[in-house]
Amino acid sequence: MTAVASKTWQTLAGHAKRARAEHLRDLFAADPQRFRRFSLEHGGLLLDFSKQRLTAEALATLQGLWWEADLPGWIARLRAGEAINHTEGRAVLHHALRHQGTRPILHNGLDVMPQVRAVLEQMRRFCNALHSGEWRGATGEQILDVVNIGIGGSDLGPKMATQALAAHRIPHIRVHYVSNLDGAHLATTLSGLSPRATLFVIASKTFTTQETMQNAASARRWLVEALGEAAVRRHFVAVSTNLPEVTMFGIDPDNAFAFWDWVGGRFSVWSAIGLPLALSIGMENFERFLVGAAAMDAHFFEAAPDRNLPFTLALLDVWNADFLGAESRASLPYSQSLELLPRYLQQLEMESNGKRAARSGRDAGCPTSPILWGEAGTNGQHAFYQLIHQGGRLIPCDFMVAAEADFPLPGHHEKLLANCFAQGEALMRGKTADEARAEMEAAHVPEAVIARLLPYKVFPGNQPSTTLLLPRLDPYHLGQLIALFEHKVFTLGCIWDLNSYDQWGVEYGKQLANRLLPIIEGRTATNGLDSSTAGLIAACLKQ
């Protein structure tokens, strides 16, 4: 029986009915210890979920999903290298990429750790050679710009982490990311670069992805036009599971960094897909990033359900999406360095759990992944927060902030923290008509004006939020944070009975684009297309 069909699920529906009638203000007023009761800490990471619309009883019932969804069984299958990605027949072992102990991690009976360590060693040698200037371009110039060409998981993770760890970057190396098929992305990135001092990292698990292959071919042409064919081997390296295709592209097999089919694209930042990140921050920092993630792995695998951060975070999504009816969740890092985190999490969460078909093939029977969206604070405050405050929709918010600034300019960080905490407080409390009136009376606003403005000055509040407080944004804590979300995704897959590791919806889009390409290129007729698609293509061809 799945968790959704369990008695616990029915009990939760009863709790939710009561929760809808309760206001967070009252929950706080009734329990001065609410923060202590509804917060968890691990390895310096504080998860405050006291502003969620949860009672202790509802939380205790939610925690029962640990057993209903057989989390212990699924964790054991994950760790044993079973093919839990059953539609593609693949194991899910990305945690092996950051494993720190001596225990073997088995895949098909073989320990994967020797090959993991060999690639890490290859990355270390390459990073050191590039940073020291031992690895030079074909003309003998030092490499100063690295351009990663990849998309989806082969782009979002390293790009997000490179920006997140900007305070730790090696000063003389600039790392750029090109993903979009739109030529504007590559063209604008290359416009300021010198071919003699540029290295391309072609990152693709399959080495067949249309966007990446097109951008790689155009980058190759740019380089060859400037430096000749022989320069390719000094200016191109690859990261892939498909080494024969890498060689066909003309990249020296010695300059190819391998990973394996048991690493899903959106979970691959820990593999050699993280090479541009390692080139940006240095291999030692990259390894601290792995160590932070490994600490979160150990916590998730071992902590009891009521102390378990990823499990708790997952329960909050279940509660809000399945029981309180939230359709979306806002991801709001109060950190310019974490600006790309919402985009990274969009792939991690929505590509993993944006699914209807359960493992059994039947309908999941409940709403699954909420729509994830967001923006760095305080920017978002001046854009869309108005709707969260007064738009009338239930939008759970995830605030994330570091206690210490990564770029400590005097006067900035205290204000950033004040804004972050103020938003959580405002969303929780709201402002009643009496409070709004009292404020205006205290400011001597005339009664006629008060009566006119009052409806606009009332805030319903009761908008749930979670705050994740990091001590500081460094490689270790970023590793922890990302692994926290990965395990949350895994947990949700277990509760919703989904395979979180395939992405057939994405494949369908690729299939149709391949069908339309010869039509747009004018090689085939528009026969059999719907009138809208045919009309759009005809209009383009006419121009």
Ligand code: F6P
């Ligand atoms: O978006 C679909 C997807 O398959 C992702 O899962 C993956 O991260 C991305 O395409 C890129 O794939 P590849 O690394 O094979 O180029």
